[in-house]
Amino acid sequence: MKKNKLINLLILIAFISILGIKVSSDIKSPFKVKDGNFKFSVNEGDTLFNVVSKLKEKELIKNEFLFKVYIKNNNLNTNIKPGEYYLNSDTSIRNFVEMLNKGSKESTLLKVTIPEGYDIKQIAKLMEEKGIISSEEFINSCKKYKTPNYIKSSSKVKYALEGYLFPDTYEFNKNVTGKEIIDKMLNQFQLVVRNIEKESNKKIDDMQKIITIASIIEKEARVDEDRAKISSVIYNRLDKNMMLQVDATVLYALEEHKNKLTYDDLKIKSPYNTYVTNSLPPGPICSPGVESIKAALFPEKTNYVFYVLEDDKKHFFTNNYNDFLKAKERYKNINK
Structure with a gap:
């Protein structure tokens, strides 16, 4: 009996030791980068944990849960800067976070100002002129984008998102996707609408009608x-x-x-x-x-x-x- 207990204890100790070694390894070398460096982008508005999740989706992180727990338990700075970065198999969690804190020397943010009164085709053309995304890719992204609940879907409209891509000045990385651009512009639209509702103490009940009228006024x-x-x-x-x-x-x-x-x-x-x-x-x-x-x-x-x-x-x-x-x-x- 005593012999069995001793064996079980030794097995437990061995298991804990192996687990500890595994955890330590995943902290020091958390990335699954096969050859050389892997290049990735952090976009304007991305959070640290959002970036970690994106890398996990690409199957580049060994243990996402451990990664995030380590960041929280060690009170690492979660303020990150947009840009293009490189990581390799030797990059530790701490080094990774500090790298994003400092910012990339290869930051390639592209700025674009969308004038008030532009339609989706004009926005797409401007995006291409600024080297952000091709006009065709942007328009296709608009067509495929899942229509938010506050926008009434209709087979009669040319583009469901027309009118809701808020005209403003934006900064994007050169390899930003159409969806990421749309996400940012729609978020800005919602922010503007909330501010208008708050300042006027009036809720916009029929968004489609108000924005349609507003678009005519703008023109x-x-x-x-x-x-x-x-x-x-x-x-x-x-x-x-x-x-x-x-x-x-x-x-x-x-x-x-x-x-x-x-x-x-x-x-x-x-x-x-x-x-x-x-x-x-x-x-x-x-x-x-x-x-x-x-x-x-x-x-x-x-x-x-x-x-x-x-x-x-x-x-x-x-x-x-x-x-x-x-x-x-x-x-x-x-x-x-």
């Missing part, structure tokens, strides 16, 4: 003071069952940008063409900025149903058709 307004007035015209015309007759919606339907529309253009059969339908387009026609979203949410109280550009910036507003025609004739040279 039409030249100055901020006109945005709420243009918003009022849109709501007033919808209430009166009038067609919106907004040129920007026709251009979106045509999928081209031209200075002047023809009568044939105005007849194009499309749910986006507000010259042939008395409702809003099925979805946004571009990415609106903060001021346009606010204007869509809080239209000015007017009886205006017409407006025309009176100079290179401001619009003339009226509820009288004859006054509108006179103003249109008066200012027609502006729109040439």
Whole structure:
């Protein structure tokens, strides 16, 4: 009996010793890198634990649980910097974390500013021009992306994400994926919307309607003071069952940008063409900025149903058709 207990004790000690050696090994050499160095990227907004999980998905980490426990138990700095890094089989957990703390000498962040009023095709083209991602890959990523719950899905829209990729300045690594770009832009959109709701103490119940109206305002307004007035015209015309007759919606339907529309253009059969339908387009026609979203949410109280550009910036507003025609004739040279 005593002999059996001694054997069991020795087995237990041996097991603990082997386990200890294994744990120590996984701490000192936690990565499964076969040959040379492995290059990986940390994107703007990535967390340390998010990076660890990504490496685990690539089957480069031996023990993800131990890796994260070691970081927490040793109170390692979890603030990391974006960039491109290298690791090898000799990189320890501590060295790995410290490397990400200091930042990469090969940081290759690419900056891009998305102007307010850009649609997905324009955003895709700009992304390609900045060397971030090809236009085709970005558009395909938009098509494949799982539509968030706050966006109404419709077979009539060209792109489900149109209008929700918030226009702002972003920084991306050169090998960023389309999904990662979209994630970041949608996160920024949600942040902006939450801030607007918080500041105004008003919740946006119909996101699709508000962002669609905001996108039209973004395309039409030249100055901020006109945005709420243009918003009022849109709501007033919808209430009166009038067609919106907004040129920007026709251009979106045509999928081209031209200075002047023809009568044939105005007849194009499309749910986006507000010259042939008395409702809003099925979805946004571009990415609106903060001021346009606010204007869509809080239209000015007017009886205006017409407006025309009176100079290179401001619009003339009226509820009288004859006054509108006179103003249109008066200012027609502006729109040439």
